[in-house]
Amino acid sequence: MTKETTVRPALVLRLSGDLGAGSGALAEAGDGLPPLVVLDLRELDLLTAEGARLVREFAEIQAAREIRCHVVVAPGSAAAQALMDGAGQPLPAFADLDQALGAGPSDTSPLANQFEAMTRVLLGESSVAAALEQILKATKLVVPAADLVSVTLRTPDGKFHTPVETDEVATELDQVQYRTGEGPCLDAARPEGPGYVLSTDLADEERWPEFAAATTARGYRSVLATELLQASGTGRPSGALNIYSHKPHGLTETDRHVALLLTTHASLALAHTHTGELADLRQAQLRQAVDSRDIIGQAKGILMHRQGIDADEAFGLLRRTSQDLNVKLVDLARTLTLRHGQLDQS
Template sequence: MVSEQEWVKERQLFAGVAPSADQAAAEPWTGPLAHEFAKVAHLLLDSPTVAGVLDRVVGAVKALVPEADFVSITLRTKEGRYTTPVRTDELADRLDELQYTFDEGPCVHATRTSGEGIVDVPDVSAGPWPRWASEAAALGVGSVFAVGLVPADDPPRLGALNLYSRQSHALDKVDRDLSIVLASHATVALAATTAMTSAEFEHAQLRAALESRDVIGQAKGILMQRRGLSAEGAFDLLRRTSQDLNIKLAKVAELFVNSRHDI
């Protein structure tokens, strides 16, 4: 168990505050943050895949910010499509996907925000995005904290690092400097792995995420044509069916598309 004194020392280090003479004499200046970032840096050199490195970044966030019940990373492709390649919980997938569909929400907004790119939503039910906030609150989410990846001064960014909590105001004390450092690690991971292979973004979980988006779009189009629904109405029907049957939204869409000739 990490003591409060260790955390204070680590935060002093990140803030550029030197340890006292007694502290320096007592032990080498290392601690939980240093060890966690060392693990991330090692994986940056060792892993050939984006997913592997980003998974380590998400794990580090979960370890260093215990107030976050689940964590995800949003990526934005050059074509403007959003995906969630890594997450700690399937509910984060659902929350991210709703933001991509509605084109609103903290992680989407963080990719479009210059400067620090931080989006803090202490109380989701009172958030500025009514459609997404209503869905998120219904799914039991109380607060969100997101920070955009680089480039900082020229949005849209590469993506965002997203922290979710089931309680409102649970993320009020998240260290902003720490969150920016963690998001920077994710950015370095993307840059390093992209340098190895430009095709990596189409691999593994990223490809599956894009395929899920495509099949949902097909199902929405069929519903809009056959039932005269709006795009939002078609998505709402798919979402309610997913909840009623307790089946993932992408699977419901796939089943609907595959059986369209029988309906």
């Protein structure tokens, strides 16, 4: 970590390398800090869940001293997602250093900054898949309790599928709804639906018993599904943005309003797609699902052989590690299958 003093009264801390458990990088900041500290995370190679917790704790300690903390992080990056995955209020986040230094106490709106950045990115995307991926990243950033996010699309013939998600578990939970014909995603995605569907505690949910049981068994207690507005004309899909949270009552009224803004962006992206592209998106999702199962199966086999554990224990190990590193399970599994030879030699 290097320290760079800017125009007083502010201090910029540039963090590089890995930030995780046991890291003393933030402890080096010391006392006697100016009224504004900016943490520049753009050069980090890895920010683990534990590292993100250390950043938030550092900001809370400074806030108790009446010192403001701003964060500079690339919108949609793994580091940005790691910061938003934990508990508490999101830190004021900015796309560049000038914005972070120039924002005063009343100007720090992480939500406004994230929507501005997302709009710029969406305008530059050339495919609906890329645009929807950006919607998912933005949702994780601006909804603090969003542990899983997915998009449900409903084709004109009434079939549902999940083209994008932040974790394979979201697709599994969506598919429980598609199979049973009931659930919040389906209710919100139907043209005659209510616009949004919220369950604050699935442990007490009676509307969709099978979905509620499957979701709570996975450790998720609340869900919010918000309608994607259907564009005019024939052959246009409808859908929903789905947010799952581990916390009962974790999704608030503010989150519902934020989700409405996010779905407006997603609806605009869908409105400019062609029927052929939507069919290609469906086929790509099916191929990805098959590939993901194969890769995860290979990774489980490697762990079972090397660690002497069974299939369930191997999957649990993959899941915990993916959460600790804040990477998708399938990406972790792919790395393991591609590099296990190197690991065996080390």
